[in-house]
Amino acid sequence: MIAAKPRPPAVTGSAGRPVLPALLSKPYPAVMGVLNVTPDSFSDGGQFAAPERALAQARRMIAEGADIIDIGAESTRPYGSEPVSAEEELKRLQPVLADVVALGVPVSIDSMKSAVVAWALDQGAAIANDVWGLQRDSGMAGLVGERGAPIIVMHNREHADPAIDIMQDIAAFFAKSLDIAAKGGISSDRIVLDPGIGFGKTPEQSMTALARLGELQSFGLPLLVGASRKRFISTVTPSEPDQRLGGSIAAHLLAAQNGARIIRAHDVAETVQALRVAAAIRECQ
Template identity: 65%
Template sequence: MTASEARPGALSLDTLLSPHRATVMGILNITPDSFSDGGRFVDPQIAIGHATRMIAEGADIIDIGAESTRPYGGMQPVTEEIERQRLQPVLGAVVALGRPVSIDTMKAAILDWALRQGAAIANDVWGLQRDPDMAHVVADHGVPAVVMHNRDKADPAIDIVDDMLRYFERTLAIADKAGIRREQLVIDPGIGFGKTPEQSVIAVAQLSRLKCFGLPILIGLSRKRFIASIVPSEPTQRLGGSIAGHLLAVQEGAAIVRTHDVYETVQALRVAEAIAKARTGSAT
């Protein structure tokens, strides 16, 4: 299959995004070592039940990860075989629930397999810059792809937004060379990845600078460590900070919000949207 012969029926990014509200991506970690909920959903039936619940709560997309990408150590790299074994009993059942499924993986082979099983979106935390086959798999299937900014380690001396801009220029060049259609890409600033807590705050505050690429922006700061640098807290105690950050990111231009807490996030977004609409209406 080539880019010009992309999979019939491949999901179009346009169908996922609304000009009137943010799209919500619910996180399903089927790993024992994810930073926030590692081990809670390793049982396939519990994982499927959680996906079902997130859809009922308003998730537009379910993002499944079978290998932890936690940026602060403690993650255990897994083989392709183990990652596939974790996905096998869960992926098909979640796809059957009827919402688009995104695969959060760093391995092109896993992405290719998952897309053939019915997944509809690629989510690469290395922005097509780590696995050399990742861009080709995305192009061959013609699916939307989330490409995230990342660094091997944080450098507090750099201008993090300038670094992101250069990084995404490289990612887009890779995508163009592979034949990925530009309108199928979403950029993600990678909050918490290769950044100090202060740089994560700056990345959210200056999110609108990423609009220069003309692409939708995904924001995923749910339960992230930078929240605890502001108000000391454990991951499950960071709901308030997560919602505050997501609402401000949407104001700055984020089109997709990735969250562990779907119900609360959807509620916050809808209330903010209703207030904004009323404010606009009263001004006309």
């Protein structure tokens, strides 16, 4: 008889506790601070490409209350991004990732490439964040399952189609991703679902996904929302990415009200304050 291979222990944070339960135990959503070490991200491309600036930004976001630092080295903006190789991603990450991990806050690696995620987990990253929801790199699910890491599964499409029911599309995508996850050995208690605001959606569909976010609770898994500075905000009030703080907070407060347990944001201090004040007000009801 061949002995069953033991499941690896759950990835833990700096305090030794499993990452997801610790993040989800708060009375308000955890905040994931965005750290792009890219030259071309839609909102802050190039600002933190230098390692010292990236590290300073990570420190700033942690001081402002970030519960997670989400570091990415390839722009995945929904329009006009240029794909890069795994080698280029690693070249951008190598000077900074270990130093960010050493700051003591859980780090998620924002990559759709299993080779990059494997290297980042080796360096101490605690969470994988796949903007193609395990459906782009066939090796991702097996890697994440083997390592026992939590995974953020995001909905995406190659192109927006205004004719579809976006909530049906999101639900079908997640069902497929969860099947892939199960086959890869990823247990459901390590999965977070992200509707992918702005990805493969018209602005109207992004707003629909936010308005109907509660429907996705039927999967029984934590939800993450990242509406920060997204283009749909400018269709309501014309604005550039760095002028969308008010719209970002409005979207994130509604997302929290509709069940989001993690909020991904560029403007950490303002987002943390808004979420905590909203939670305090609800406690007075």
